[in-house]
Amino acid sequence: MAEIPNDLLYTQDHEYVKGSDVDVVAVGITDFAQGELGDIVYVELPKVGAKFGEHDVFGTIEAVKAVSELFAPVAGEAVEVNERLDKAPSLVNSDPYGDGWMIKVRLSDQSARDRLMSADAYKAHVGQ
Secondary structure (H helix, E strand, O other), rough: OOOOOOEEEEEEOOOOOOOOOOEEEEEEEOOOHHHHHHEEEEEEOOOOOEEEOOOOOOEEEEEOOOOOOOOOOOOEEEEEEEEEHHHOOOOOOOOOOOOOOOOOEOOOOHHHHOOOOHHHHHHHHHHH
């Protein structure tokens, strides 16, 4: 059973947002998503300063058996990128909510959080 922390917000595309009361949030993929993908071998992320809208593709993640697009759960600007994933993409598998975060985004629309799912809603979405 996948870990789904109660203090995060989630998308139907299996990304999470960490940071409920701040302008800058961490974004990554959920434990459920990494489990479905299998062993992560490569992650392509945007450069700091990249801007994107809600649901825009912000990168790709490659596993042994598939390549998937990463969708921005919120609109904003990338203010930090997890460069550790260049050399250790498996951090997404071993610690998706900690060391496996992908980007930090400065929100351009604070109300974006209202359109994301709670942990309970995400659990229902993935059938847990």
